[in-house]
Amino acid sequence: MIAALIFALSFLTLLQFFVSYSRSLIAASQGHELSEVAREICGVTARRVPGDQFRRLLVLIALCPEPGGDSLQIRAIAMYFHLLDLTRSLLSWAVPSSSTWIEAERGGCAYAAAVALDRRIAYNRMMMAQQASN
Amino acid sequence: MASLDPVDFFLLLAGFSVHLWALICLLRKGALPRYFTLVLYLCCSISAGVGRCIILNTAGFHSNTYVYFYFYSDALLIICLYFILMSFYSHVFEDMGAGKMVRAGAMLVLAGTAGISYHMIAASSDRLITRFVIELAQNLYFVGVVITYLLWGAMMKLRENRTRLTQLVLSMGIYVSLFATSFAFGNLHALPAISRYYFPLMDMWLPASWIYTFVRVPEDARMATARVIAPSQ
Numbered sequence: 001m002i003a004a005l006i007f008a009l010s011f012l013t014l015l016q017f018f019v020s021y022s023r024s025l026i027a028a029s030q031g032h033e034l035s036e037v038a039r040e041i042c043g044v045t046a047r048r049v050p051g052d053q054f055r056r057l058l059v060l061i062a063l064c065p066e067p068g069g070d071s072l073q074i075r076a077i078a079m080y081f082h083l084l085d086l087t088r089s090l091l092s093w094a095v096p097s098s099s100t101w102i103e104a105e106r107g108g109c110a111y112a113a114a115v116a117l118d119r120r121i122a123y124n125r126m127m128m129a130q131q132a133s134n
Numbered sequence: 135m136a137s138l139d140p141v142d143f144f145l146l147l148a149g150f151s152v153h154l155w156a157l158i159c160l161l162r163k164g165a166l167p168r169y170f171t172l173v174l175y176l177c178c179s180i181s182a183g184v185g186r187c188i189i190l191n192t193a194g195f196h197s198n199t200y201v202y203f204y205f206y207s208d209a210l211l212i213i214c215l216y217f218i219l220m221s222f223y224s225h226v227f228e229d230m231g232a233g234k235m236v237r238a239g240a241m242l243v244l245a246g247t248a249g250i251s252y253h254m255i256a257a258s259s260d261r262l263i264t265r266f267v268i269e270l271a272q273n274l275y276f277v278g279v280v281i282t283y284l285l286w287g288a289m290m291k292l293r294e295n296r297t298r299l300t301q302l303v304l305s306m307g308i309y310v311s312l313f314a315t316s317f318a319f320g321n322l323h324a325l326p327a328i329s330r331y332y333f334p335l336m337d338m339w340l341p342a343s344w345i346y347t348f349v350r351v352p353e354d355a356r357m358a359t360a361r362v363i364a365p366s367q
Contacts, residue, residue: 003269006276007318010311013279017286017307020362024300027361028351069349072342 022080025073029112038118042110049114051106054081057113064120065127074116081109138195145334150183156341163348171221172302172344175214179341182207205267209251212274215310216243219281222303225296226289247277268325272317278310290363297355298347300362305343312336 034042041060042049049057061074088102138146157176160166166173186204193199220240227236251270285303294300313336320329 003318003321006272007315007322010279010314010318013283014311014315017304017311021304021308023362024304027357028297069346072346
């Protein structure tokens, strides 16, 4: 009985901590202004990146060598994105109003992925410029 | 090493490397004076890892010695986690001058946990190693969950905006609740054989998240608390 209670409470707090942690990672990316190249790749003109772009951005991120240290952030955000997808498929018929919030969150994930891609592109350009100068 | 397959061996090495890397990162970023308890935990964790390797080598993976050492070194590491949590409390409440209250609270929690653990050990000496070690770990981690949750609640109430501290507390919350959930599940049902890979993997979360936080998030970075708790507009 106690184990079941601890299991349920710990699982709920795990979900809450995970969502908050992912949101803190996304919030840290919000201050970054996307470059023209990243905007072109993402196919956006405004500050918002549609949530549907997230998977495509992940593929592009995987193609770019990482500058180091952001793979944990990308994995955590990807897990949060999958959690949102699952919530959307479970809740959309029961609570239609939740879809607006979920879509905004998915957009936040996509923006954070676009920022990570932008940083990687900038890093790769710098590396190429260094190689060219050598 | 006795009874270790290549995956076990890889996870053991990876865990050791991640902890060592985290320790180097923290020291290079000058985190020792401000985050001493994190460095202490990493040192203890690395020592426990070395001890586990030595016992694996001599007694084997399925020996009672290894199981005893694994769970009781884990219990000591959880006590180190409590010290980290108390240091987070003192960071959060430092502006309010509540250092004495935090220290008193820390002593109370430690004494309470030690008392309850002693009571459990005294009442269960006939079934050590069986479910008892899992129960003890489950309870110790659950106390960690409660302490972290209270801290997170206080941070929300005080509108804490230090990004680094926020991420450190949240990653700690994920770690303790993940372990409490897993041990509670192990208490309800027998843990599947795959758990021998699952636990070392989870063990890497905390140092990996600290590496990210200390490498990518500067000490003076700030963010709006509302962005973490409130739904996006």
